[in-house]
Amino acid sequence: MSLPLSIYIHWPFCKSKCPYCDFFKKVQKNVPQDNIVDFYLKELDYYHRLLPDRIIRSVFLGGGTPSLITPDNIHRLLEHIFTLWKTEANIEISLEANPNSEYPDMFRQLRRAGINRLSLGIQALNDADLRFLGRTHNLKQALHSIDEVLKNFDNHSIDLIYARPKQSLSDWMNELEQASGFGFKHLSLYQLTIEEGTVFYKKNVQVLDEDAAADMYLYTVDYLQKHGYPRYEISNFAPARYESVHNKCYWLGDDYIGIGESAHGRLKINGRFYAIDNLPGDLTHSMRRHKEILTPQERAEELVIMGLRLQQGIDKKYFKTVSGLNFDDFINQKAAANLESQGLIINNSEYLAATDAGFLVLNHIIAQLCR
Ligand SMILES: C[S@@+](CC[C@H](N)C(=O)[O-])C[C@H]1O[C@@H](n2cnc3c(N)ncnc32)[C@H](O)[C@@H]1O
Numbered sequence: 532m533s534l535p536l537s538i539y540i541h542w543p544f545c546k547s548k549c550p551y552c553d554f555f556k557k558v559q560k561n562v563p564q565d566n567i568v569d570f571y572l573k574e575l576d577y578y579h580r581l582l583p584d585r586i587i588r589s590v591f592l593g594g595g596t597p598s599l600i601t602p603d604n605i606h607r608l609l610e611h612i613f614t615l616w617k618t619e620a621n622i623e624i625s626l627e628a629n630p631n632s633e634y635p636d637m638f639r640q641l642r643r644a645g646i647n648r649l650s651l652g653i654q655a656l657n658d659a660d661l662r663f664l665g666r667t668h669n670l671k672q673a674l675h676s677i678d679e680v681l682k683n684f685d686n687h688s689i690d691l692i693y694a695r696p697k698q699s700l701s702d703w704m705n706e707l708e709q710a711s712g713f714g715f716k717h718l719s720l721y722q723l724t725i726e727e728g729t730v731f732y733k734k735n736v737q738v739l740d741e742d743a744a745a746d747m748y749l750y751t752v753d754y755l756q757k758h759g760y761p762r763y764e765i766s767n768f769a770p771a772r773y774e775s776v777h778n779k780c781y782w783l784g785d786d787y788i789g790i791g792e793s794a795h796g797r798l799k800i801n802g803r804f805y806a807i808d809n810l811p812g813d814l815t816h817s818m819r820r821h822k823e824i825l826t827p828q829e830r831a832e833e834l835v836i837m838g839l840r841l842q843q844g845i846d847k848k849y850f851k852t853v854s855g856l857n858f859d860d861f862i863n864q865k866a867a868a869n870l871e872s873q874g875l876i877i878n879n880s881e882y883l884a885a886t887d888a889g890f891l892v893l894n895h896i897i898a899q900l901c902r
Pocket residue numbers: 551552553554593594595596597627628629651652653654690691692721722723724725726
């Protein structure tokens with residue numbers, strides 16, 4: 532039986548650097564876009580030689596700012612994938628877009644180029660906060676792009692960052708009501724984190740205190756549950772049929788390849804686990820890859836870290852299929868019993884999942900289970 536495979540394509544270029552962002556990105560004039568895409572096609576060839584019989588389940592163009600790639604080049608990438616591999620009938624092809632349109636009719640053209648799920652990085656719904664977040668779009672442009680995405684796509688999502696330093700709970704309540712009222716199929720809502728090396732870090736920007744941020748999170752989960760967006764992952768909300776197929780591949784432990792500088796992949800080939808990290812380098816000629824073989828235990832630990840982010844938690848049978856290890860033998864049973872008695876997890880013969888209280892202390896749960 533052919534195994535499914537997901538493809539992540541990283542486009543590292545941005546128009547400017549947002550002060551909170553620690554994703555791998557570059558601001559560069561005269562990007563040799565056609566040459567980079569030529570090289571990405573060769574990268575796809577490389578993976579096809581390695582995995583000729585896989586069936587492609589999802590493609591995700593992420594960044595950076597992949598909405599800077601021309602529709603022609605997006606089309607070239609997708610056509611190449613379709614020429615190389617078979618695809619699942621309902622393959623999900625997502626692109627992460629910034630609201631600033633690069634050319635007239637951008638969203639219509641992205642749809643025509645083959646994108647069938649658009650994820651829009653709005654981040655905030657008022658001008659003061661958009662400025663604070665260093666975004667190059669204002670509210671008017673955000674609202675216009677929202678209209679365009681809803682008009683041109685059937686499957687769509689928005690990203691917002693909340694728990695901003697001066698945001699009150701009632702500010703966020705209003706913004707959440709607005710965000711969930713647009714009609715998107717999926718919402719990704721992230722609490723602001725201050726990452727080392729970012730401008731916010733250097734300026735010593737302080738995040739909201741933990742209790743205030745937790746109140747916002749609990750309100751968000753409850754409000755969205757009542758408004759048709761159940762939480763299915765710690766920061767992602769959607770009815771089951773609109774959950775992100777691509778991101779679920781990471782959370783469930785399925786195979787994916789990464790194209791482009793700083794992208795990474797996880798593959799299981801003949802029972803061996805491979806972690807592949809693309810190193811920074813020349814984007815038009817060669818890709819230096821760091822390849823590592825993971826032990827089943829190392830892969831299993833990743834599955835716990837990723838799987839507990841899901842509302843459904845970790846399916847013990849699936850865990851065994853992917854890692855080859857028995858879940859109950861792998862985790863620390865004493866810690867699991869403690870966490871269960873504290874009401875932080877549900878642990879039965881089929882699955883182990885965080886409770887509502889557990890989602891507030893997920894890192895603690897993971898550390899305990901993997902002790
Ligand atoms: C790859 S990033 C950005 C995609 C796209 N270039 C944009 O700016 O909208 C994906 C998402 O991560 C979130 N994100 C990035 N840095 C963050 C941070 N420090 N705190 C919280 N969320 C963050 C943002 O919501 C962002 O849309």
